[in-house]
Amino acid sequence: MTTECKDCKGTGTIILSERECPDCKGTGKPKSISLDRLSEKDLGALMGGGIKCIKCFGTGKFSVTEPCKACGGRGKFITCKVCGIEITGRGELCENCAKKQYVHILSPECDTRELEIGKIYEGKVQGHANFGVFVDLNPQMRGLIHSSNLSFTPEIGDKIFVEVKNIAQNGNIELLIRSPKDYQVIYVEKQLPRRKTIELTKYIGKLIHLSGEVIQIKQTGGPTIFSISDEDGTVQCAAFEKAGERAYPEIKAEMIVKVIGEPSMRNGALQVEIRSIRHLGGKDATGIKEQIEAAIDKRAQPQEIQFLVKSDILEKLKPRMKNAAKIIMKAVYKSRPIIIRHHADADGITSAIAIERAILPLIKEIGGSDADRHFFRRSPSKAPFYEIEDVTKDITFALEDQERFSQKMPLVVLMDNGATEEDMPAMKQAVIYGIDIMVIDHHHPDGTIDSMVLEHVNPAYAGGDYGLTTGMIGTEIARMINPDVTEEIMHLPAVSAMGDRSSAPEADAYKALVADKYKIEDLKKMALAIDYEAFWQRFNDGRGLMNDILNLNSNSRYQKIVDLLNEQANAAITEQLEASMPNVKTQKLPNGTIMNVIDVENFAHKFTFPPPGKTSGEIHDRLCNQHAGQPLVTIGYGPDFAVLRSKGVKMNIPQMVKELHTEIKGAGVSGGGHLVVGSIKFVEGMRKEVLAKLAEKIGAAGVG
Template sequence: MGSCIICGTDVGGGRVCDSHQEDVVFDFRGDSPDDLVPSRFYRGVVDGYAEFGVFVDLAPGVTGLLHRSELDRRLDSLDWEPGDDVFVQVKGVRDNGNVDLGWSIRQADREFRGVLVQESSGEHLPKEEPGDDGDDEPEETTDVETTDVGTTDEGSTEPEESTDEASAEDENEEPAADAVEAEAPVGDDVVESDADPDPSGETMSGEVKPTGEADASADAEPDASADAEPDAEPERVSVETLEDAVGESVRIEGEVVGVRQTGGPTVFEVSDETGAVDVAAFVDPGVRAHPGVEVGDAVRVDGEVESHRGDVQVESEALVLLDGEAAEAVRRRIAEALTDEARPEGLQPLAGDETVAELADGLLDAAEAVRRAILESRPIVVRHPATADGYVAGAAVERAVLPLIRDEHSKSDAEYHYFTRRPLDEPVYGMDAATNDATRMLQDRDRHDEKLPLFLLVGTGSTTESADGIDLLSVYGVDAVVVDAAVADPETRDAVDTLVSPELADVGGDETLSTGALVASLASAINGEVRADLRHLPAVSYWADAPERYVDLARDAGYDAERVAELREAVALEAYYQSYQDKRELIADLLFSDGGNLAAHVSEQFREKLETEIETADANVVTEAVDGVEFALLDTDGYTHRYDFPPTPLLLDDLHRRRADGEPFATVGVGTDELYVRTTADVSVRDVAERAAELAPNADVATAGVREGKIEFLSGERDAVEDAVVAAVAEAF
């Protein structure tokens, strides 16, 4: 029986337990696709491209297809070339032998917690012979093997094997002093104290020297070079300078912000006041180096700077766990840098919007929270509604944050690790979304040693319907920032760390302010260098009657009214399809890189689909007048395509705009167990729901979404609820 290479749990015939299957990458050496295990990650070689995806060879004669729908980016944006080593996930093997592959955000050995070889006969570590169960003691690593360990230029983290000739030559020789030191496990370097050695040669309390160091120092005659050794210690350098120090030996000091175990070295992500870098420390393949060093510890690292596939990494020669004044000095430097760098100097609202200016303090607090999360290497999760306004707001933050993450982290794919945008089907941050987020963040914490993220909720999270979801996050002490152009409910004010809402600034809630416009100014405060890229976004975020100041701003940026309308409609259409996905590259192309052709093409589809639905709905509207209020009633179950574009809220918005003529008017769309209300007056949906609940006491009427005017009820009481809502709306006018 073998044991899991990640957690040590006893397993049957394999080398990884069920819970860590996706933490290991496999080198497949079988000859049949039927031997592949679904959900596992495999190393492969790019075979070639097709219009619909990429073919990847997992082994000679075993090829899979990574379909373009599985990519998190456009197919033509991949920089893979035929022959490149890549990492993919096996989604399944079909009866005809075709292998369906999935995307892997991890594209290096060091980003997995282990590496295994999968033969037809079983699994083993790269250094083991096939059939070895892994229970034997590992062979002692020779000095040649240890010295050469590191991540190769091709991204491999396996140590190079010493030849038989080298082993034979070294067998009867005494190792040199530097070789003896190299033989000591890296994990036994000084890890308990930052204190300097005592001049007498004895170690300070809590200090552990590498194996062999004490004997060597005891037998050696003192000489001048020994006295000069302290002066030879490298000076500390900052992480931001490492790109210019490839090939050099350096010393860095910082805080451990991440730890992951690969099939080769242990990789510590170390952050100082200027950035973060991966530090590789090696004991034996897949063995945890420095087990006493965890996330949050202050450390000193001496090592050589290397570059692999464009990523800077430090190959550790010594890693010291700091404590006392030395650790405090590291944390103080980082804290001071965070304070200086995280707080923006000020807020300059786009187009000089006075309502946004009144919210300056809250927006600066929100910007500081985002910038601090970047500097602390904390992931940022942005939640926004899957609407045109919501996508514009989310894309504005994304545009501002990604360059800062790239500057902060040396890994080329850091922007995918530290920033996630997750759209919501509805503008409510409910328990379903919060449970999804909590599950993901706890898995990332426990499996990948990631810090808990900062949640930025834009256009959602400020109403009582989101209270349960916010409360779930607060149980884990997660920071949440809410930015909403609409007036927030009083109950949410104390539930989140930072809340930006018009009412809180005592400006009365400007009804002409959209969330996209508000968040675009926030994004410009987060990163002033992208301000010019954001100028047209506020105008795009308004569905109708955009303020003239934002129309002019967009025009100055090169976006006339027609172009703005095309962008709005194109984003709205794409927001509906695959609404739970961020569609990062597609949305960025539409909003920032498109010369007009893409938006025009998509917006044409938007208009065709919307007009078809409007014609059908308009022909089946029932009108009636109640207490001087004219109503347009639509059976949304019978006269809309419920599972195709446009979504019911968008359809009713357009229908209401076309029919309302300034008189007391309301549009009500009634479905099986939900309805939507649109009015020309400032009518509270909550008040309508409460009054309808009194008039239809057996229907369990409740507000489901204030922002979209949604009310839910029991389907068996549909007719009674429709009458009750009409009466309640008429009373509210």
Template structure:
């Protein structure tokens, strides 16, 4: 039996089942069946094929990393034959084929240790030979004494002389030590404090670094501390013995004074720790102040202007600056940025714009080739609210990352959600764990949610009318990263299904996107937003919005969108039920009976299309399914207020207003007819 190099529990080998995915293995077998599925292995690129990458894992053992497992296009992968890579073994087939999957960690330092998977060893999780024993102590070893020759017997007088000589020698050594001690302390104090950004000039020298510990990981050999000062980040390795935690009192968030020798480890700078002390009081505060001053300066947007002047957006200018500052700060502090957006055109335009702005900043801040997949994540939402279910999923993932990889809690950026009371519980859960949030919503926000997010950007909170969320988020992206403003110029024109405001149509045209191309992009995006709604679809969305905007891809998908929408439109329109109340025209669509609810287009998009085609005068379109009512109206109606009225009139109908003024109404399916009738009457009154 051995002990786990990460948590220390007794186990067969040197890694427990809980932490097996936190280490990488060197495979020393010669047969595929000797591999262990689920483990991460170090390999080397053997070659490329149209369908993926072949990776050598050991002697005569090669696996296939299929292109579907790679989170980017195969031709964009910066691997070359012979490169060391890291992959996970998914399955080993009876014919010897090995299925591999992607590893987001593509350097040894990103794992918490390296072990050996050797079929001939006592276990399949052994320490590498050079780490199986601790290195020799720093003190010089005494030369081994040679056997003494047999001496003649000493006389009593000789014994006395020997004792006196020994006493005199001891006294001399004590005096020498007393003299040398101050010199040793002075030498220690003389070690120069160096900024992390300047360490490459001190390779081979002892230096002192004062910094915050931003991460701690235990490897199969040393403990590695990630240190961050006002200039950069570096790893410091401290060794007690193989797999044993050095300086166990030091945790992430501590401020330390570290002395050690600067070396290069696998091509990267690293400090070999000789002494480590946790700073407190004024010393620690001085380091914090230096860090905060530098982060604050760097986090401020380089360009705070809007992409183009728009009075409707200008009312939230200060809020946009605050939001951009929070996003830039997260990147600087190595805090992942999680973009949560609605799965529609507005959400994909806004979420992708922010992603486009953040990715280059992450690449600049982190040298690892896979950093953009680690520090930026875009996760579409199933609904327009950030529910407790969404927050629970995010919190679970966040806490696991913190526990396994000592990762900081992310900044959550909510696009098109987070501004109504339905999101308060979800935002509250994130707040309990001190995960910062930014909510951005062009639609109606309500007072209950105003204080739930750390930063809320919504024109309605300033008493102004709603705007396009996609437009709002694109302006934010331009503040986050001024270098991508040209890439964003056409995006604000895309979310509009009717007439595009001249200012954004002109901006898109100047960027090479005329009205036809913009319309094609919008249609294609709407279709792709529906399918695989929970996936970010990073590459195909990027192709639609940027790389392929004038090619067959957009045209092909856009044509499918129009064909599917037209078919559903023609199916639903004859089944609209007219209702006249005073001078207001009502039409009701029974969504359950006269639409294909689980196929494209989604109900909301179909209702929008029907409304645009038929809206004239005082007109209201109601889409009613078994337990939900959606409203489209030419009048300035308040759907939440209607829902609250129905709650009083129909106490047994289980009516629940969802969202703000432009929300929807939920109810018990058995009360559908009563709810629709009451809603028609209540809406008619709002036109008076």
């Protein structure tokens, strides 16, 4: 490796001083001219006044110089080909290595152009003949040791050292056997200019040099496939040892490597047939890594967009949103797996699908048609926070992928969850395994998780609240990543607003934005269909079905499936409420709030739709209609939990949870959510005390 000397700027000399040229006295022109010695070109220059002083070359100045001491007059620094230390002499080896004999090992792509007569090479005995021994210098070069030059006959398969005596015009290589005692090995590679992945199609069938980072290794029934990423993209490189046997086992993921091979087209996709691949280290690796990082950082800059609706909160939140978009895009361009963990309701699902639709085309463009199976997963969470069950699955899958495909640990994007202390235990586990986390949420944050995550996008950090849904934020971030998806996802914020019953100004604006295509009833039906299907999907993402519900696939299926799911969901809700509504107990609190409670454990159907939270919400909606204009709270409780819904009551559920945890010893109170909508957990034996204290706090809250 060579680097230019900074002291002399590559000239090899240092200027000590400058003085007037003694020949031309500073004019830059010769003092006298002999016309009979001038060439025709010089005569032309003379006629044009262009003859220059040969001493100062027309500058009029004479420089006093000395060889640069830093680089030894070479103008550059060179590292020893053997040991890699920096040298300043004229040779290619440092002083110590130059004293030793050295043996050259030819890489598989080398041919006779890399051979030098008189140098010693490592070879492998390939066969015997009456006139001598054939020796392979690499897979494509074979030489002969004539029998007259053999003092013994080496066995087939033996590694021996040979000197190149001669290379005939027809390519025949004449060798002499050698036995160096004190020697140093030099690895000889074919010197080829580095090519980028983006330009490989121009070199089909030609030998090329590609340097980049190993992002995935797959062992097939035939070759080993290395996915190599550089500044411009990713390409699959195939190496074959034996059928199903791992080639180059020393090469690991995240290594910077140098590949020599031939680009070809396989099943319509570009692939490089590897001749050789080796791990780069030191300055070579650092230089490539820095180039890749700089290029990806530039490519990952989010698009400058105008939000679909006017919103002061979104404008204030824009820097965080842009950073979130950049983090996701960098993961895509680095072919780092991305897991989107989202709450399994209409808001969480629409927000996650918006990002999914934006990044899947990019993931496939960079990693190939099947890359979405290896580098992306969308996983719903039943709870509105990152549970231990969730992180356990994410870590397990990530470790399996790392073992099978040598993939990096993933980036986990938490959407419509992740903002509170409840998420901390799972986050701590993820961090131990090198999993990075980012949060995009609208639940009221308590600040505890912010030091654990790369970014936390939350309307509360811009003066907003839960009315600005995660579906709205996620859709706008998706547009920053990939503006081409705007048309297909622009209705998702309106669906999320209906699902979360948002009354924010942005909700009305997003609904109006798509009013020509989707009526309020259409949006409401989509939200209910998503909630209903999410219940039965459990922990599956249901990508195809969810896309149909949101009219992202087949328009003919969209209407049919939404109508059917609404029919089934409404029938289930009606059946549930027929059983539950008669068992709702109502009382008026000191602040005028109408508090309604329902024991969903004993007075609602279990293990079916709607679940306790949804059941409490449906009861709350009906009671709000009955008591229009009055402050109202509905509590659906079970043995060890309570779900809260409110209207017109100025509660702070996360704060209430903290107070209950402190005030009621032995109750194990935890939970949270939005300020006026949330859930609480506690130990079963303390239910009566917790609910009584909760009612007391609700009765002391402001109303209006």
